[in-house]
Amino acid sequence: MSFAALFLISVVAGFIGAMAGMGGGVVLVPVLTFFGLPIKEVIAISIVSVIATSSGAASAYVRDHITNLKVGMFLEMFTMSGAIIGAMITVVTRQRYLYIMFGLVLLISWIVMWFNHGEFVPETIPDRFSRWLELHGSYYDQAAGKTIEYSARRAYLGGPMMFGAGLIAGLLGIGAGALKVLVMDLVMGLPAKVSTTTSNLIIGVTGLAGASVYLAAGLIHPELATPIIIGIVAGAFLGTRILVRLHNRTIHQFFLFILAILAIEMLYKGIRGL
Amino acid sequence: MASHPSSHPAPAASAGLNMDLLVGWILLAGVLLSLTLLLCGALWHRFATGTLTDNFRLAGTNLLAFVIAEVHNLFHGALRPRILISSGIAVLMITPYIRVLASMLYFLFEERNLKYTVFTLFVLSVLTYSLMLH
Numbered sequence: 001m002s003f004a005a006l007f008l009i010s011v012v013a014g015f016i017g018a019m020a021g022m023g024g025g026v027v028l029v030p031v032l033t034f035f036g037l038p039i040k041e042v043i044a045i046s047i048v049s050v051i052a053t054s055s056g057a058a059s060a061y062v063r064d065h066i067t068n069l070k071v072g073m074f075l076e077m078f079t080m081s082g083a084i085i086g087a088m089i090t091v092v093t094r095q096r097y098l099y100i101m102f103g104l105v106l107l108i109s110w111i112v113m114w115f116n117h118g119e120f121v122p123e124t125i126p127d128r129f130s131r132w133l134e135l136h137g138s139y140y141d142q143a144a145g146k147t148i149e150y151s152a153r154r155a156y157l158g159g160p161m162m163f164g165a166g167l168i169a170g171l172l173g174i175g176a177g178a179l180k181v182l183v184m185d186l187v188m189g190l191p192a193k194v195s196t197t198t199s200n201l202i203i204g205v206t207g208l209a210g211a212s213v214y215l216a217a218g219l220i221h222p223e224l225a226t227p228i229i230i231g232i233v234a235g236a237f238l239g240t241r242i243l244v245r246l247h248n249r250t251i252h253q254f255f256l257f258i259l260a261i262l263a264i265e266m267l268y269k270g271i272r273g274l
Numbered sequence: 275m276a277s278h279p280s281s282h283p284a285p286a287a288s289a290g291l292n293m294d295l296l297v298g299w300i301l302l303a304g305v306l307l308s309l310t311l312l313l314c315g316a317l318w319h320r321f322a323t324g325t326l327t328d329n330f331r332l333a334g335t336n337l338l339a340f341v342i343a344e345v346h347n348l349f350h351g352a353l354r355p356r357i358l359i360s361s362g363i364a365v366l367m368i369t370p371y372i373r374v375l376a377s378m379l380y381f382l383f384e385e386r387n388l389k390y391t392v393f394t395l396f397v398l399s400v401l402t403y404s405l406m407l408h
Contacts, residue, residue, distance in 0.1 A: 003316070048363060048366060048367070051366050051367065051369065051370060052305050052308065052309070052366055055301040055302075055304060055305050055366075055369055055370060055373075056301070056302070056305045058298075058301055059297075059298045059299070059300075059301035059302035059305070060298070060302075062294050062295075062297045062298040062301070063294060063295055063298035063299075065294050067294070069293065069294070069297065069377065070390060073377060073381075073390060073393050073394055073397065074393060076374075076397050077393060077396055077397055080397055080400055080401065081400065084400070084404050132389075133389075134387075134389075134390075201297075204301070204369070204370035204373065205370045205373075205374060205397065205401065207370070208367055208370045208371060208401060208404075209400070209401060209404050211367055212336065212337060212367065212401075212404040212405045212407060213404060213407060215336060215337060215340070215367075216336055216407040216408045220363065222356065222359050222360060222363060225312060225359060225362065225363050226312045226313070226315060226316040226359055226362070227316075229308075229309070229312055229362075229366070230309055230312055230313060230316075233305070233309060
């Protein structure tokens, strides 16, 4: 595949990913495998590009003081371990199972995103473990025009669940940001802004853990790196800029619809036994 | 976000805020440097060979061996576009690592928080191990 084609596909993948509120990897992996690239090499380069998109986004959020570094550090212990094990599984797994797992994860996270409109309930009493972990903080909400205080709860549940999110990230070469946000929102009761921004921070370390396993396995193909990494960052940047201005549910759902098609494509490939 | 003129420092900015800034700049600098290296590598290759496609492969290696090999190549006159592309990947992978290292030093020396120093040390150790895999 030519440099220009890889670049364009990556821009579109980053763009759609951002518009649907997910990372670029979720779109990149199905599209590149559709064009015949080997799934393991695509997963490997995708997880490297995940480091770029998540770190780029995280840098802005951290400087805005919304990200909670302690929540990030605590959860990174779990996602990172999961990612290493996930990537090790991918290295030895047959391709068709990777297609099926990718399709299933896409489909499940899609369903969850479609139905999840949960609102943050601030008055939760943190358990002793979460208090011991000092998982509390505050941030200035520009839309509400006031400082929001929060504290996490059920960290004993959130941690192990993050291991699962990390496992999926390492296994499939995606950030699995939607899953991470879900755990932080629903299980740990963090405000949506804090969980979204903190998830970006965590994804960087998760991505690195997975990428080092793929590097060791010789699956990182530098030829693919330049067009894909630059393309996906550019696409995600554009998507985020446009998303801020649009805020249109219909458009968001249209992009979720595209993700559903990708999920079905991956499942079909896996079941047919390619 | 409103800008903060340097002539008007925030009153009694807590150490936590400074850590946020440091982490933010580490991440931004790492990503921008990596993208620049990748882009320059691709352009250089384009001018040298007339094509953007450079078919080379990183045999199973770890980041440390990878960086050493690149530096070795550099000092033996084998300066090729691919060193920029490889360095771009290496810088990108090192970026979250440096961020964790900075967090650990911060928890250890600034906040004197033993709990979080141990947590970050654990993350750092496992990442170091994974970077040594081969």
